[in-house]
Amino acid sequence: MAKKLNAYIVALLIILSLVMVACNKSDEVVGDTDSNGDAPVVDENSIERFAPIEGKEYELSWAPYITDPISPEGRMVQHYQDKYNVKFDMWNLDHQNIHEVLNLKFAAGEIPDYMADGVNINNLPLLVDQGVLLGFDEEVIKEYMPNVYEKATELEPNWLNYAKVGDKIYGLPEMRDVYKYRTTIVWRGDWLENLGITKTPETLEEFEEALYKIANEDPNGTGKKDTYGLSLSGIPAIFGAFGYVTGYGAHDWQDWFWQERDGKLVNGSVQPEIKEALELLNKWYEDGVLDPEFITGENMGGYWADSHAFINGKIGFTGHGQYYHWTGPLTDHPEDKGGSNYAELLKVNPEAAKSLVHGPPPVGPNGEQALYAPNMIAGKIIAFGAPLEQEPDKLGKILQILDETSGTTKENYVDALWGIEGEMWTEKGPGQRVPTPEYEDVKDSGAGKFAIDFALWDVSELGNEWAAENGYDVGAVRNQLVTALPSESRFRAELTKVRNEAYISIITGDKPVDYFDEFVDRWNQLGGEQLTDEANEWYSTIN
Template sequence: MGNTTKRQRVLLAAAGTAAIAAGLSVWAVLSSAGEKTGIEKSQKKEISIVVTSLGTSFPPGMDENHNPYLDYIERNTKLNINVSLPPNESYHEKLNIVLSSTALPDMLYAVDDVWLSNKVQEHKLQPLDELIDQYGPDLKRKIPKEAWDQVTFNGMIYAVPSMNEVKGVELMYARKDWLDRLGLKPPRTLDEYYEVIRAFTFGDPDGNGVHDTIGLLLTEKLGRSAPFFGAFGTQLDSWLERDGKLVYSNTLPETKEALAFLRRLYAERLIDPEFPLNRTKTLEEKVASGKVGIFSAAWYDTRGPIDQNKQRDPKAEWIPLEYPTGPRGEKGTYSTSLVRGYSIVPAGSPNGADVIRLLNFIAGEGHSNLKLGFENEIWSMKDGKMVTNFPEHDKHKYRGIYSALVEVIEPELDKQRLDSLGEHFRLYENQKRVENNLIVNRFTGLPTPAMGKYMMKLSSMEEQFIKIVLGVASLDDFDQYVSRWRLEGGDEITREVNEWYRASLD
């Protein structure tokens, strides 16, 4: 409940013993498969790292240990790097197993701040201050103090932060050709959204004479619902200011109002009935199929499923919408945290200096090539503009597993990169639209002690929200959730959060 996303925490809370055991065996296979032999290994200092795959894949003949971008890193750092990619499911539980093994890696990449805090308290990690001072000049130069503050415990730095390049994710997109066919205007208010969603569900907007369209598409864990919570002035899993104090958004009456609205939509069959099972991949497939009329898109979906739909149906026309405005004139979406990931060195690793040298290269000299790809292969300059070779760009997206270890923000470079992917995708414009409509999470401090104790249990309780939307639980069960949340650690967390908030205002 600190700076991680709701999806990351729910994923962590859902980890099962069997999945962990399966993940360990896969990790072991990956580790053994990634070992390098021969002259190269003997000539370079060897380190091992455990990172997330980010859901990427590799071209034929390549893997996480054999590809030109890792070769580039190794050549410039004079390191031989053994990379392991545990499966994404229950990722942090697998990191726990790795940290408990006798053969510790030299670096792990984590994405959960409470997990990080707990490992610091368990003395599982090395402080990095001296190593950063000696081997990390680019890290110190490019990462702002606010980010370092989020990895500093008791005055010592325990991780190198990787920064979020975007401040928010979701915005509304709709089929304009469907609006035109049904004689509707782009919706602005929540009531207008309701009418459009109903028309897209039952009004045969694709003109095929069959009721087979999806008015509104959501994903599991109430994913892609942020603008509808924003219409009531709230967001899931955030700390918002009310009367000079921070309160947990999931306990607010406004959140109950938003759940009531979604419950109504579901009862009237206006939300995809399969939404509790929809993963991001499923959402992409359904949008690309041409059966979806409106959804809360990620800012990059215009280059993904929306573009795939337009390629299949050249008549399909998508437009961004104003965020739905609710009964009190409120609107918006959630803000992302400043830091999105943490590169850490386990206690006992003798190669901390080499890890910092690696991360310093990724943030500094290697940043452009790892972020953009190699010039004249992935991109080139033409008439003063960056032009991307799309097939090569898509082929080598895996380079992101390395650049993500320590992402730094360079706005001009990011704009150039986004525009080079095709200005008609509106990627930069989408980002700015999101940034102008944020409902900001006001808690930006380190995870509190009570969060470490109670977070997993409290996060699992949020399943009640899905039951309310589905009609399996009554709307009044929300009040029982709030009472239980407060009793089972929420009040203690709230007290600690407000102690931090008062201190931050001094």
Template sequence: MLVTAFFVSGCGLIGSPPDKRSPTIHNSQTVSIVISNLGMTFPSGMDENDNRYLNYIEEETGLEIQVTTPPPEVYNEKLDVIMSSGNLPDMMHAYEPVWFGNYAKQGAFMPLDDLIDRYGPNLKEKIPSEIWDRVRYGGKIYAVPSLNEVSGVELVYARKDWLDRLGLKPPVTLDEYYEVIRAFTQDDPDGNGIDDTMGLIFTANLGRSAPFFGAFGTQINSWFEQNGKLVNGNILPETKEALAYLAKLYKEGLLDREFPLNLQNNLYEKIENGTVGLFSAAWYDTRGPIADNMKKDPNAQWIALEYPTGPNGLKGVYDKDIIRGYNVIPARSQNAESVIKMLDFIVSDYKNLKLGFENEIWRLENGRMVTNFEKHDEHLYRGIYQSLVDVPDPVLFRERLDSLGDFQLYTNLEIIKKSVIKNEFYGIPTPTMSKYDKKLGELQDIFTRIIMGIEPIESFDTYVERWKQEGGEEITKEVNEWYRNRDRTRLEDGLNE
């Protein structure tokens, strides 16, 4: 699994800690942790075990922290290797709920309720009770969660200068989107007389396709309520309709032919080079490939579009689960108390760790934050540690986004928030999810083959039957049992108020 993150700076406490740990700290407790480096790099002379932000945490807590960072590309696999090795660290940070649920049910982790009560006052204050309920198993807490600040990721951006050159209005309906995508591909929107543009681009595994499924009222790998029960979006007739629409685009050459091979860097490169007219952008892409394209081509203009609206008036994109990471302590750890103290400090010192050191990364001018972008980028690695226990702070969040320049970051997130399609299942993964997750994921490859015309659209019906037979039906029963219990618990809580 490739773990990626976007870190932006804002405000912090006055002053910067020294580069090295204070020599007055004695008899410090050593804590070993396994975390992701999030693909970040360190300034020259620093690494994951010797840098200003880790040293700052060690100074403030009196701990000696030994950090191991498996490669992001194989992070989950390395966690499994560590769990089976018998040589366990004091803490591990995981991203996959199925992974967390699987090991929690095996008794591999230490229950944390008493430790949090004694050593985690800031954790208790800043993480809502309903989130703690998401990391319970058998009534006990088995992880300290890290939270997402955003409710969703994707919104559609298009080249306004291309629309204007071709005399087109910003599209709203799926039919209007089709016409714009066709024109961006076939009608020489950049006016260079060369057939070198594409109307729409995805990445591998149907990345950046969410708005087009949303137009049919569905999302891949989400659960929806229908007639009082939860059903998986992968097997809905609406998903078949979305695949048929996308297959038409691909057949006519309107969707990037290389999308099954596109990684994020390929998508960025094509946008920057001016070959793409419309795509589902991440909310921060206005500061990335879109900004790079406008630097390269001064005539380029981009605008956010309304989400494509389907035949039944539906639109939207997947929501982002509130939990983005799980800090777990192996059952035999001898330093669990110190781990909780470390996490409690991280969540309490949001500004220094999230936003960087004041008057170095940022400063206040007339009450407004101003960011030193060179220093901001140099210190991005701080997110490796801060993101272990991230918690939303709406006021600071907007201030730091605005401090980064006129990239419409906050506006993008507000657009997304209004159109997220809620995933109704958010419990600990069920037992059969852990058992069948990989197999069902492999079956899903048929979606790409249908879009490419390798498989006919009728193959979707075969997929649905196989999905049910190879674990999906069992998973659906367990998900609905959770759903019934959730509603029962809500009712009981309401009666007790």
């Protein structure tokens, strides 16, 4: 009897030990399959739950930045489907109205897995509150995008924090490879020559002299007073000569600008020096040097970066678009017509296009010189849909695709941007990538829709070399506020509206120059003071 009892006890101890082992393993990845027998059961808090499942074909709803619709049969769509064993559901969302389109989709419960447009630092907290984005830990990026993570973190150690809300990451902050260079300063070189101006204007006084001559001394030889010195896109350079980027201008992507002053962040639009700039612009307006239709801007529709006022010979100086919109041909390929403004001007007036003069921003009375340049942290967030929470391994698959196309080698990145070398493009020389005849007019292939710019590879070699040679790094000033402020959504739109109304009223003479002081008080009362406090609270954390 004692022997049988001992045997039972031993058996019981063995069973208990097995149960203990099983319990200990329950905190780890369990080797058994789920109820469907499809995949290993993984602890919900484990990073392994994001691991793509071997042999599983993923259907990925893909919403890239769209300028032209992408065909589901596009060459690169098919290429990456075959390569990664996935099926892309391409979302051709209108970039011009991306926020409205996405909001309608979200309201209808439609959320893409991958979003490369419509999410940025400013609206990220709102979208997180709405529950449409997936949050995850930094370790997920480190594990499933190791190449991008290592290189991007070396460039900017805190890059992922710009997509952080609370204790979670909600996407991948894009970083630009053209961040070194400011916006444009372009002159009609043929007009300068006709007016006897042989030195490219550099100081504010030289700018003023040239602009008055362009407006008054018939640079186009028509015998009529039908030209002006500048319009809306040239105004930011004049503000910059007084030390600050105000945000007022043609481009909404630079309309909210903060700089450091005496160790604190300040909004450029309300600095006292801007009063002097507005007084000068009012003088130019009264004297017929500033285009009287400056309020409507230089672009009359179509591609946003084109200055029709400049192309059509109405003004002689512009700051419209980016430098790469104004380059001449950088390769010897017959289809290379240069940047969009250069190409359009070439059609209208070839001699004018070939005579363009690129100069520095004007140096003001106190030696100041400032013009907007993009931050390395671009503000755009590559985001992922909240429904991925139910299929986390799909996020791992997306991250692995982006890591290979964007972070492994420059060759992979170039292929993702331009397509398959030899079949879709050929290289005529360093940076001279030209499409093959079969793909010269093809815009729906999906090229450029499966890679992200993390500033890891210089793929604009010729353009960046051209920008450096033409001094586009001179006077570059970057926004020191690269996050959305807690109260920004409440106040920013109204503050921008009040600023624009005040500036226009002073420039046109509807209000006296001293109205600027009243505007500053109102700006502070309408939320500007609170936002300044919030900006400096954030600034203290990164300093």
